[in-house]
Amino acid sequence: MVLAGVGVVLLAILVFLAFDGPQKFFTLFAAGIALGAVYALVCLGFVVIYRATGIVNFAQVGMVVFGAFVTYNAVYTWGWNFWLSMLFSAAVLAVIGIGFERFALRRMTGKPIFSIILLTIGLYLLLQSLIGAIWTNAKDTIPNPWIGKTVSLGSVNILQVDVVTMVLGAAVLASFFALFRYTKVGLGMRATAIDQEAALAQGISVPGIVALSWAIAGAVAVIAGTMLGSGATPKVGLGLGISAVALQALPAMVIGGLDSPIGAVIGGLVIGVAYEMAVGYQTQYIPSLGTSGFADVLPYLLMVLVLLIRPSGLFGTRDVQRV
């Protein structure tokens, strides 16, 4: 009930803003959906790992940034085609992800969750430091066909790169859900998330499923990172600012529920739109909150709000305490 109330209030705010100035609103809304697609992709990476292993994988943040730089390397240094570069980068990051699982995370089975999370933070910092060592003079964006171009829908202007992000995000998410829902591998993933031992007993290769989860996480990280590095909203460009954006997918994940793929998408979209609205309207309507920076903490404030009402997120499995 409380949740529905909060939802109605938020929707009412959106409707008010839409009537107040449609052009500005829909420009921001489109940017928000594009950002939401990025969040949803990063979030999906978090969620598949969480389902397979029960940990929040901070290395995902590092994989997003690293993926962006690998794509950049292929496009700029080697002069490859943009899409080919992205595919190559996805393959590289899938291998890195599987390597992380095989040589680091698997050895931590049975250790305290805190230690495992800290290990993933270590891997995140490792990837981020490697970027500083490998790409010392990187340009500030990945060369791409859509730089500076916009699409006009009536009076609403949308960045072309944002449109690509939305389409790509939708396609990738749709194919993930098809895999998840209709294939044997997807069934294996769902079974593994529910009970690893029972899944093993049914002949599902749990190590295979875990490896696949890491590969998927690596691949979606690359798509999110590459689009951010190509100048998609919020226009951080190619740099460590990408990791700040990727970190904001964490509250999106909590809002959706840690173990829910559909929650990842919805949480991502909510956070994406909320972020853009805050960027566009906060200084105008609530100037007392300062000239900048509020949008960056809004995802966390929304997360705390949702946690107060529903401790396991909107779509997450409820946690049962056992002695």
Next chain:
Amino acid sequence: MASTLAPPPAADATDPPNRSVLEARARREIRLFPTPSYWVGAAVLLALYLVLPLVLSDLWANVLVLAGITAIGGLGLNLLTGYAGQASLGTAAFVGIGAFTASYLGRATDVNNGLGQPFVVYLIAAILVGAAVGFLVGLPALRLRGSYLVIVTLGFLFVTTYVLTQWKTVSNGNLGAPMPVGVQIGSIDFTSFDVFGMRDTPLGRNQGLFYLVWIFVAITALLVKNIVRSRPGRALQAVRDRDVAAEIVGVSLFRYKVGAFVVSSAIGAMAGVFYGLYIQYLTPNQQSIGLTLSVQFLAVIIVGGIGTVYGTVVGAVIIGGLPTIINEFSNHIPYLTASTVSAFQGIVFALLLVVTLLLEPWGFAGAVRRFKTRKLRRTMVPGSAGSTGATTG
């Protein structure tokens, strides 16, 4: 385990003496100085404390000051994470809160509207503010566990840097604010330290801060050690190992979970005061008080040994000293140019954290414990080797 195969001892005659032996050992276990060698160790540390600033160069005194500050924050975090089992990424937030409280209260009245208060006042104020904020952060921790708590404390960190940036009276906004210049307790000025006029020229700022910081390391270590070796410490560990069960046997979760946050945050804010004095000028952003700084404190307790007091201090010296050591020897490391030194420092730091977690999860203290156990086993008769090693915790 050979001992488990042996027939059970007769219960009648042997029981009372065995019990008294056990009790005596348990009491020795929790003593501050269980064996005479600990007194020797303490004396050596005291001698080092007195002599080091007199012989160290500015650079290395500076490194040890940073190590001491890291040790203070690490001790607080170890109480929270190592003993109470509450994983937190919020340490840097408390460091920031402590530093800016000190800055606002301590900087001169003509510098960004400071209040010009002396060291003792802003130190105590920072500790109190840290404790109060820690109480507020501790409340949600009652309902959140594991991954959720990590993410929420990360959110708290981001919100703190945002609030500090916006609160221009205190932080001077994005520009940041200078820290108090003088550090005086009574008539002792730690920025040009010269007790009893024994030296021709007073010691430098770094050396004076060394004396100041490490006395607080000792106080904090003693405080944390006394908490963990007594009743509250056992309650905290019960909460860590199984909080629902702990509550059933009568441990108040509210009191100990929130209490751990309060004490740990107060210590974190205290570390923040010294951190501010150390770097002298602080900007409230993610680069200076952000995720990386929080992880640094976590790395301290992991590398040193989670759930040990002396390990934290060792870990702090390693983590605090590492960047400078790399910097000093960067000429001798091939392929390292001036532009990649900081990236290399990051790589070494991350690898140290990852490798420790993978190979020696109990850190330095764990390695020491294993070494001792092995030595003990070698000197004992083969038959009873297995049963004694694991008892010392």
